[in-house]
Amino acid sequence: MKFNNKIISLFFICLATSLFTIDMGIISLSLNEIESNFSTTRSVTVWVITVFSISSAIGIISLGFLSKIYGRKNIYLLGVIGFTIFSGLCGLSNSFELLLFFRSLQGFFGASLVALSQAIVVDTFSFKNRSKAISAWTFGLLAGPVIGPLLGGFIIESYSWRLIFFINVPLGILTFLGLIIFLEENLNKSKVKVNFLGFILLSFSAGSIQILLDRGELLDWFESNYIIFLLLFSIINLILFILNSVYSKNSLFPKELFKDSFYTGGIIFAFLFGFILIPPFILMPIFLTQIQSFPIYSVGIILCISGLGGMIGTFFTSKIIFYLGDVRTMLLGLFIYIISNVEVTFWTENVSIEQVTINMIYRGISISVYYVALANITYTTLPDRLRTYGAGLFQFFRTLGTGVAVAIFVALLNRYQLYYYEEFRNFTSYANFGIINELNMEDYSEKKLYDLYIQILRQAKVKSFNTDFFFLSISPILFFPFFYFFKKTNYKP
Numbered sequence: 001m002k003f004n005n006k007i008i009s010l011f012f013i014c015l016a017t018s019l020f021t022i023d024m025g026i027i028s029l030s031l032n033e034i035e036s037n038f039s040t041t042r043s044v045t046v047w048v049i050t051v052f053s054i055s056s057a058i059g060i061i062s063l064g065f066l067s068k069i070y071g072r073k074n075i076y077l078l079g080v081i082g083f084t085i086f087s088g089l090c091g092l093s094n095s096f097e098l099l100l101f102f103r104s105l106q107g108f109f110g111a112s113l114v115a116l117s118q119a120i121v122v123d124t125f126s127f128k129n130r131s132k133a134i135s136a137w138t139f140g141l142l143a144g145p146v147i148g149p150l151l152g153g154f155i156i157e158s159y160s161w162r163l164i165f166f167i168n169v170p171l172g173i174l175t176f177l178g179l180i181i182f183l184e185e186n187l188n189k190s191k192v193k194v195n196f197l198g199f200i201l202l203s204f205s206a207g208s209i210q211i212l213l214d215r216g217e218l219l220d221w222f223e224s225n226y227i228i229f230l231l232l233f234s235i236i237n238l239i240l241f242i243l244n245s246v247y248s249k250n251s252l253f254p255k256e257l258f259k260d261s262f263y264t265g266g267i268i269f270a271f272l273f274g275f276i277l278i279p280p281f282i283l284m285p286i287f288l289t290q291i292q293s294f295p296i297y298s299v300g301i302i303l304c305i306s307g308l309g310g311m312i313g314t315f316f317t318s319k320i321i322f323y324l325g326d327v328r329t330m331l332l333g334l335f336i337y338i339i340s341n342v343e344v345t346f347w348t349e350n351v352s353i354e355q356v357t358i359n360m361i362y363r364g365i366s367i368s369v370y371y372v373a374l375a376n377i378t379y380t381t382l383p384d385r386l387r388t389y390g391a392g393l394f395q396f397f398r399t400l401g402t403g404v405a406v407a408i409f410v411a412l413l414n415r416y417q418l419y420y421y422e423e424f425r426n427f428t429s430y431a432n433f434g435i436i437n438e439l440n441m442e443d444y445s446e447k448k449l450y451d452l453y454i455q456i457l458r459q460a461k462v463k464s465f466n467t468d469f470f471f472l473s474i475s476p477i478l479f480f481p482f483f484y485f486f487k488k489t490n491y492k493p
Contacts, residue, residue, distance in 0.1 A: 012178035014140030059111025082109025084172025091165035119391035198252035208234035265485025266378025274401025309364025326377035333370025341473030
């Protein structure tokens with residue numbers, strides 16, 4: 001493949017990746033409109049996200065053997081056009097059940113837009129140019145956090161929620177045509193004996209854990225028998241899958257994958273990437289809307305700044321890798337990320353918009369610096385024939401990390417808000433003369449009591465928000481021992 005064709009194909013690969021991430025970034029803003037349109041409750045409406053997550057996870061698991069049987073380019077093209085078609089059908093849905101059905105198919109076909117694209121980029125470009133190519137691909141990956149909230153806020157404010165699905169159609173068709181022309185197949189078809197039992201077991205396990213993570217907070221976690229059942233069902237299926245993989249001569253994922261030290265470390269840190277990427281995009285809107293009372297379109301603009309910082313970071317990360325190497329670059333990205341979160345732990349309700357903006361910019365840069373180096377080092381020693389399987393499993397762990405993080409930090413936010421509310425409320429007892437004098441309680445009125453309640457609630461939200469970011473700031477430190485997998489003695493460029 002000529003280098004110019006590689007560059008053009010990389011552009012369309014990045015466009016396909018951005019379609020998927022933009023959809024993920026935009027859908028959460030439309031839940032209120034979808035809820036109103038179909039007269040559902042929030043606990044029902046969030047299935048729009050849940051079914052997409054489940055089907056995407058199952059789709060990722062199937063990419064390895066499907067690419068071997070039908071050819072990676074064919075499966076990738078099928079994913080692009082399938083995602084495009086079912087996006088349009090989601091917008092045309094006249095019932096909530098039909099919307100869920102099309103969302104599940106959209107997620108299944110969309111799985112290849114990120115997972116296969118990463119493998120294709122790694123295989124297409126030489127080791128010398130790989131970090132630059134991955135930087136460009138990451139640019140497309142981070143387009144979602146930039147364009148999604150901004151575009152979503154504008155569409156929801158000005159038009160119908162259906163447009164968030166329709167905009168994928170022309171872009172998807174353009175991407176499909178561009179890939180047909182410029183993308184060449186770099187993986188030969190082969191006869192593969194598929195381990196369907198392993199596929200079913202892992203799909204059941206992944207689907208169950210995804211439902212558990214998405215619905216746990218709504219159902220009060222382990223106070224619900226349904227959540228307990230999902231956990232046990234997921235664990236049993238995972239154990240059976242591991243036994244199947246160990247003792248089967250034809251495991252779902254090649255066993256050689258886990259003999260590669262760099263790849264094993266890579267999927268562990270892919271989980272961390274998923275873990276640290278999404279929570280700020282969930283927590284920041286809560287802070288900006290509930291504490292600082294920003295309108296939704298302003299929140300979209302502020303959120304996109306973080307993604308913009310990440311996209312800026314892709315322009316110079318390859319240079320950093322050249323001078324520091326992959327591991328030191330990953331450490332640099334994580335260090336900047338930790339600093340950005342530590343800063344947020346000291347925010348108050350009066351934090352300036354300039355401070356929020358600066359924090360979002362260098363937070364985005366840290367994510368980009370970390371991820372480009374991670375993607376670069378993960379495939380350093382992995383043989384070409386294993387990269388499609390490897391990329392699928394890499395994205396599976398990233399998706400799992402995201403699901404776990406969202407469940408944990410949303411639960412922590414809600415629980416600590418209740419804790420701090422009770423803690424602050426106790427300060428207002430009649431035994432606290434300082435508070436009584438300050439509030440002039442001898443001039444008691446219902447309005448004063450209500451104002452006091454609002455202030456306590458606001459401060460509890462701020463404190464719980466600070467606490468969440470404290471835990472988010474220390475979470476990368478727990479992964480530092482796993483840098484052992486990237487020992488130089490295993491490095492074979």
